[in-house]
Amino acid sequence: MVTITEQDRTPLTIGEGIAFITHYPDSLRKNNCFSLVGSRCGDRRVPALWISKGAPKLGWCWAGNPHTWLGSASCAGRAG
Structure with a gap:
């Protein structure tokens, strides 16, 4: 989250990730x-x-567990 917010981005939600x-x-x-x-x-x-x-698959992982294959999806903005 720190990196995402430092880059003026916001994290994606489940709905946004599935749509993507x-x-x-x-x-x-x-x-x-x-x-x-x-x-x-x-x-x-x-x-x-x-x-x-x-x-x-849609599921969950524990926060803080290191997964080299798992990033965090984010966006710079949303269109209304």
């Missing part, structure tokens, strides 16, 4: 997946989208 991969399905690949920090509910769980057994 619907329009850009090739952006979600094995070893290139992303968390959706904008939908955290106040505990250590962070929603994420990843590939498992060749299919996209």
Whole structure:
């Protein structure tokens, strides 16, 4: 979150992440997946989208666990 906010960006939500991969399905690949920090509910769980057994998965990871394949999706702005 620190890096995202320092770059004047905001994290994506679950809905935005699903919409993004619907329009850009090739952006979600094995070893290139992303968390959706904008939908955290106040505990250590962070929603994420990843590939498992060749299919996209929506679930969560623990905040602070190092995953080299998992980034945090963000955007510079939203269109109304």
